[in-house]
Amino acid sequence: MRRTHALIFGYNEYSKQILAQIGGNYREITLFVSNPEEMSVAIKEGWSAELFDLSDDWSVIEERFDIRLLTTFCALANDAENVFLTISLRSTFESMLIIALSQSHESTLKMKSAGADKVMPVLQIAANMIGDMITKPNVTHVIHDLLYEDEGLGVMEVKIDQHSPLIGKYLHDIDFGGDFDLILLAMVDNERENSFSFAVQGYNHHIDKDDVLVLMGDKKKLALFKQFERG
């Protein structure tokens, strides 16, 4: 099920960038701020914002949104408050997709324990990028193009449809490079409790419904593959 609504908690440099980037992915984005000062800054910069507090009253969210269609970004500047926000949201909404930002390795572990589905360790992300740019400049260039460029190469997740012609086949039976000009990066096996593995690990998975394939290639060819996969 495609998530159509996003909530962003906190207004700072990180959340500004998230707001700027995810616009095309969601039908509606709601910004929550913790104090009137942040609110006035957000409004001044052209965003409508709503106030929230860290008490357990999340009725506003419950009433307004279908939780199953929600993605939440916990992007408060303070890690302790962010952990508290995450745990508070998770205790109320089990099916909400929570993406949290963390400023340190220690906080990353706490965010995970607090119930965040995905954690973005901001310092580690920047450090990895710097490290890659120095040691593997070409790789960094390619990954950047794959992930962030609007045209040309891209990455796509394909969830195997129930009518997919791939169902029942083994990974080694399919020549992704030759037949589709795509490269299979990774796969999530639904049968094995959503276990994630890279294609180059060499496992010859049996493809079933709801498995997820992560493919890389030209965006047009990725779209063609998606059509093919849907039968």
Add this chain to the structure above:
Amino acid sequence: MLGKWIVETSYFLQNYHPYRSVKNIIYNLLENNHYHYKKIFDMVMIGLIFLSIFILIRQVKHELSPEWLFFNNYVISLIFLVEYLFRLWVCSDTSKLIIEQYEHDLFLHRPFSLSRALKLAFLKKFEFIRSPSAIIDLLAILPFFHELRMLRIFILFRVLKLFRYAKSLRRLVSILSSKKFEFVTLIIFTLTVIFIASVLIYVMEANNPKSPVNTLFDAVYWSVVTIFTVGYGDIIPVTSEGRIVAIVIIMLGIAVISFATSIVVSAFTEKLDEIKKEKWVDDVTRLKRFYLICGFSPLSLEVIRRLSKGSIPIVILENDPILYEQAKMHGFMALEYNPSSMETYTYLKINFTHQIEAILLLQDSDVENVFTALTIREMTKHVPLYSILHHLEHRRKLQMAGIDVIINPHELVGLMGKILSSQPVAFEAIYALRSEQTSIVIDEIVLTQGSESIFYPLLKEKLFARRLSVLGLYHHKNREFRFNPKDNEMFRNGDVAIILGDRILINEFKSILLRRGIG
């Protein structure tokens, strides 16, 4: 007339390139600790000193061949003499002093005072001649006149020359000389006690026929042996009065030893930080290649962790004492110097071209990073500069400061947020590859022209088939990326294959390629 000739000669020498370069080489060889060949020169000199001492000892009970004696008496002494003269030559710039005096007089419309200029030049040279190390050098040459048998013992002065060549010995002297006043006080105190004790023991004991103290020299000898707590026992007081003197001297002796020990210990304690810093600077100077990180922050810590996986060492420059201490606590090679000051790089004698792999500006403010970038760019245009960008509106300023790669964490998080919210599995896969949390990595292989016939068949071998994936070829020349290349894709020199697979397998692939002649 003489004055005019001397001034002309001085100008000639100042501008005569071969003369200046020879003097410069000799200066570096003798005085510049960072000059590569100085280490070799010092080792040779140390070798000569030990050889000289060996010959002296050997000579006592053995007959030495005339060649060895000639070598010791003439060759080594001559080398030391030449070294002494060179040191005298490079210790000051006489021609410069003469020119300065001449121009000074000219400016004031005064006749040139040659005598004053020569006096100044002589005083500079004399300053060197009367320095302890120069005196030792001179005494070490004296065995040259070996016919004067007594002068042979001066060979031992050559041992003292070791202080010139061994840095640790020089450091020891500088540490101890910082406590000069305390040592002088201690010496005066000790000499006073020895003097009083000698006189007392002589007065008390010399008239007693049973006492071994017969002369004033015996008394002084006994006092020295007692006060330094050696106590041979060959001379002992026999009278009660003499023994009372002994009791007092023994107690004072303990005080003298304790005082001396405490002076040495406190000198070392006070200088410990300085010694450590000097050592770290030396360590950095000796590094062949390293990454230089300006500023220590939580981000620096993460970057260091990431870069530490490679083999290139990392050096941190941090001006803030607290952050510097934090870096040291983590066990990193950190120096407490201001990264935005040119003096820092001059003092550390960093060779940007040969030593620096890349400089990373990771200070907490864009202002500091721009300032540091401009400092570095003033000194070199070629070193790769990477910088963190804290505020997007400052990007242009960082670019203008000459920074090659600018990374803004907020922007990165925004982009990742986009991928994460739409394609979480893809994000996880890419993040796992990036952070190298699993054994699966993306790596680069540099290729050579015409190596297709080895590269593609090797990929299809059983060991690598389906376990290594070539994402693409990066054509170095036209900066074009060919995704999922076909088996007939041609290589040019310097093209890079982007390959995905297990780290061990990639390394094996690389080594086989290397063995078969490409990569």
